[in-house]
Amino acid sequence: xxxxxxxxxxxxxxxxxxxxxxxxxxxxxxxxxxxxxxxxxxxxxxxxxxxxxxxxxxxxxxxxxxxxxxxxxxxxxxxxx
Numbered sequence: 001x002x003x004x005x006x007x008x009x010x011x012x013x014x015x016x017x018x019x020x021x022x023x024x025x026x027x028x029x030x031x032x033x034x035x036x037x038x039x040x041x042x043x044x045x046x047x048x049x050x051x052x053x054x055x056x057x058x059x060x061x062x063x064x065x066x067x068x069x070x071x072x073x074x075x076x077x078x079x080x081x
Contacts, residue, residue: 001030001031001032001033001057001058001059002020002023002030002031002032002033002055002056002057002058002075002078002079003032003033003034003035003047003055003056003057003058004016004017004020004032004033004034004035004053004055005035005037005044005047005049005052005053005054005055005056006034006035006036006037006052006053007036007037007038007052008036008038009038010052010053012052012053012069012070013052013053015070016053016055016070016072016075017034019070019072019075020032020034020055020075023075023076023079027079027080030079035049037049037052047063047066048063050068051068051069053068053069053070054066054067054068055067055075055078057078057079057081065078065081
């Protein structure tokens with residue numbers, strides 16, 4: 001599961017949303033979720049999201065890795081790992 005922790009008002013989050021849409025098409029075996037940290041503060045707290053955008057990779061409900069910022073190549077690396 002790849003989680004896009006985002007804030008709708010923040011420009012870089014809107015930019016990385018396009019990357020997530022691209023990767024969702026490219027990796028149909030992965031589950032992509034979008035979490036608005038302003039609306040789902042408890043989820044952001046549970047995964048220790050402190051900056052936006054933050055991309056989380058979770059397996060079995062546990063966070064295994066994260067990428068802070070809109071680093072497209074790092075997000076890709078996490079998906080294919």
